[in-house]
Every structure is written in structure tokens, then in C-alpha cells.
Amino acid sequence: MPYRRKFLTRAGYTTLSALLTVGFLQKDKQKEDHSKNRTVANYTNDDFPLRQLAAAKGKLYGAAISHDILLKEKDYANLIARECSIVTPAGELKWGATEPQPGEFTFESADVIADFCQKHNIELHGHTLFWHMANPDWLPYPPTLKMIERHVKAVMGHYRESKVLKSWDIANEIIADNENETDNPTYGLRKGVKPELIRDLFLIAASVDNSKKFYLNDFGIEGATWKSDRFLKMVEYLKNSGVKIDGAGIQSHLWFSTAYSFDEKGFNSVLKRLNDLEVKPIITELDIVIDAPLPDSIKKLDQMVADSYKRYLDLCFAAKVDTVITWGLTDRHSWIRHPDWMPRKTFRENPNLWKFLRPLPFDENLKPKSARNAIAQAFGQATSTPIRLG
Numbered sequence: 001m002p003y004r005r006k007f008l009t010r011a012g013y014t015t016l017s018a019l020l021t022v023g024f025l026q027k028d029k030q031k032e033d034h035s036k037n038r039t040v041a042n043y044t045n046d047d048f049p050l051r052q053l054a055a056a057k058g059k060l061y062g063a064a065i066s067h068d069i070l071l072k073e074k075d076y077a078n079l080i081a082r083e084c085s086i087v088t089p090a091g092e093l094k095w096g097a098t099e100p101q102p103g104e105f106t107f108e109s110a111d112v113i114a115d116f117c118q119k120h121n122i123e124l125h126g127h128t129l130f131w132h133m134a135n136p137d138w139l140p141y142p143p144t145l146k147m148i149e150r151h152v153k154a155v156m157g158h159y160r161e162s163k164v165l166k167s168w169d170i171a172n173e174i175i176a177d178n179e180n181e182t183d184n185p186t187y188g189l190r191k192g193v194k195p196e197l198i199r200d201l202f203l204i205a206a207s208v209d210n211s212k213k214f215y216l217n218d219f220g221i222e223g224a225t226w227k228s229d230r231f232l233k234m235v236e237y238l239k240n241s242g243v244k245i246d247g248a249g250i251q252s253h254l255w256f257s258t259a260y261s262f263d264e265k266g267f268n269s270v271l272k273r274l275n276d277l278e279v280k281p282i283i284t285e286l287d288i289v290i291d292a293p294l295p296d297s298i299k300k301l302d303q304m305v306a307d308s309y310k311r312y313l314d315l316c317f318a319a320k321v322d323t324v325i326t327w328g329l330t331d332r333h334s335w336i337r338h339p340d341w342m343p344r345k346t347f348r349e350n351p352n353l354w355k356f357l358r359p360l361p362f363d364e365n366l367k368p369k370s371a372r373n374a375i376a377q378a379f380g381q382a383t384s385t386p387i388r389l390g
Contacts, residue, residue, distance in 0.1 A: 255289050
């Protein structure tokens with residue numbers, strides 16, 4: 001998708017054959033009991049949409065979507081309506097799409113998605129008010145406070161009375177990728193961005209519409225890293241500043257590989273710290289790429305992706321995560337298959353390997369993959385949380 005950019009997040013992959021064997025045995029038993037007791041709680045095959053399996057545990061499942069594809073592809077629109085209880089506009093609410101000229105606003109594309117959500121009882125997650133990319137040419141980064149105030153008032157104001165838009169990524173990817181790309185070692189903010197500016201951004205947003213959930217969203221925080229440490233410090237700063245911040249968006253563009261391990265302990269520490277701060281972690285942009293060494297078949301590749309989804313979501317659900325949004329629903333429209341964003345030379349220098357980029361629950365033909373079954377299993381085995389209101 002043209003609104004995304006290349007991967008920078010890595011997480012490891014380890015085989016969970018024993019766990020998955022148990023899962024498949026449980027699924028076989030569920031099939032045997034199908035005619036006796038067909039319920040969402042104990043039956044997780046394709047007969048039940050992911051949104052329904054999630055709702056049974058007080059959770060939400062959804063995907064990033066694009067308005068033009070909704071309009072052009074009925075089968076895609078029907079799949080989104082069936083599987084998703086929450087969606088994120090891939091680019092329709094970013095600055096370049098909503099304010100292409102100073103003070104001139106347009107919401108036609110975003111409203112296509114909002115109307116679709118209204119029709120199908122789907123929540124809308126607003127993404128995003130502040131980012132260093134997908135901006136019009138006239139906009140500096142960081143924008144001035146005056147520019148921010150005008151933009152936030154117009155965009156949030158347009159959706160103030162919306163019955164479907166429930167939450168906003170107030171700021172996106174404000175933490176630098178590494179310590180060499182920041183002039184603020186404490187919070188690790190991108191060059192030119194001051195913590196007070198982000199504080200004021202959240203304050204302005206609350207003054208426009210404090211009925212929505214507010215999130216700080218970022219990538220590369222799925223472990224104990226330089227970046228996750230600065231992200232947590234920035235969350236703590238916002239909390240201590242008295243601003244409204246309801247949650248932390250963990251993007252989760254993940255790489256898994258047999259060549260390196262996943263920092264499970266570090267990721268758990270990030271989730272625990274967020275919960276201790278009473279800032280709810282949610283997963284906002286999940287997809288999974290298998291890094292080299294690649295397996296020798298698509299079937300094995302799909303199983304590795306599925307194993308990774310299950311392992312990762314089990315950790316998330318154990319830490320009270322109640323919302324999971326994948327960055328897309330079908331490999332047909334995965335942003336990482338776009339030539340501009342295709343990850344690393346492993347794939348770029350070997351064009352035939354594009355077929356091993358299968359990061360999402362459904363394939364190019366909108367057929368469910370083992371990844372979809374793994375997500376269903378994770379929801380089925382998750383502990384119930386209170387039903388979300390509003």
C-alpha cells in the first residue's frame with residue numbers, strides 16, 4: 001500500500017509443534033462435537049467470522065482497508081464486512097489526504113469507509129493526525145502548533161458526532177529509529193520534535209473531542225530495545241503531564257525466522273509497563289513475514305506464519321490486549337508486496353521469491369489460510385475480558 005513504508009521491525013520465530021499439535025487435536029474434537037454443541041466458544045472454523053470469535057471474548061478483530069478497493073471489489077468488501085469488527089483507513093485520514101492545501105479539507109475518501117462501517121456495524125479507528133510521512137509538500141515536519149491546531153480541529157471536528165469512529169492514533173511513529181536519528185536522548189523523538197509539542201497535540205485533541213480513545217502508535221517496540229525504552233518514557237511523560245492518553249498502539253510489522261530468537265521476555269516487560277501505567281496496549285498493524293532461511297514450500301511457509309501469529313497473540317492476550325488489527329486482510333492487497341516496500345534484498349534481488357510474502361490471514365483469492373485458523377485459535381483460547389462499551 002502506498003501509504004506504508006518498508007519494514008524496520010524484527011521479531012524472532014521458533015517452532016511450536018507441541019502447542020500446535022494440541023491445538024489441532026482440540027479442533028478435531030470440536031468437529032466431533034459439532035452436531036451436539038455448535039457454539040462460538042468451542043468451534044473456531046470458517047463457519048464463525050473472526051469478529052464473532054473475538055466478540056465472544058470481549059475483543060475486537062479488524063484490518064486496515066482502502067476506500068478504492070472497497071468500491072471496486074465486492075468480494076473484498078464482503079470479506080471485510082464478515083470478518084472485521086474494527087477497521088483502520090490505510091491512508092484516507094492522513095494529513096496529505098485530508099488537508100492537501102493549507103486550510104482546505106476533504107473527507108470524501110474517508111467518508112466512504114465511515115459509511116461502510118455504519119452499514120456493517122464496524123468500529124472505525126482514526127489513523128493518524130500526526131506523522132512524518134504521507135504529508136502534503138507544503139507541510140514542514142514537525143508542523144507548527146498553529147498548523148496542528150487547525151488540522152486537528154477540522155479533522156476531529158468532522159467526525160465528532162460519528163457513531164462509528166471510536167478512537168484516534170493521535171501521533172504516529174514519533175520515536176526515532178535509532179539513537180543517531182534523534183536530538184533528544186531522553187525520549188528519542190525524531191529530530192525537531194519536542195515532547196511539549198506532542199503534549200500540546202494531545203491537549204488540542206482532547207479540547208476538540210475527548211469522547212474518543214486516544215493512542216500513541218509506533219513500531220519496533222515488540223521487545224526490550226532502545227526504541228521501546230524511549231516509547232515507554234514518552235508514554236510516562238504524557239501521563240505525568242496530565243493529558244488524555246488511553247492506550248498504546250503496537251504496530252507489530254513482524255519478521256520471524258529460525259535464524260534469530262524472539263525477545264519474549266522483553267515484549268512481556270513492555271506490555272506489563274503499559275498496563276502498570278494504565279495505558280492499554282492494542283495491536284494496530286499486525287502482519288508477519290518469514291525471514292531467511294526460507295522453507296522449501298509455500299505450505300511450510302504458511303505454517304510458519306500461522307505458528308508465529310499464534311505465539312504472538314497468545315502473549316498479547318495474556319497481557320489484556322483486547323484489540324487486534326492486521327494491516328490488511330488478504331495477501332492480494334498486502335503493502336509489503338508493493339515494489340517500493342518489499343522488504344530487504346532477500347526478496348528484492350530475487351523477484352521469484354515474492355510468492356513467499358504471505359503475511360495476512362487470507363490469500364490472493366480471499367481463501368482462509370492457516371494464519372486465519374491460528375488467529376481463530378488464539379481468540380478461542382484467550383481469557384474473556386469485559387465487553388467493550390461505546
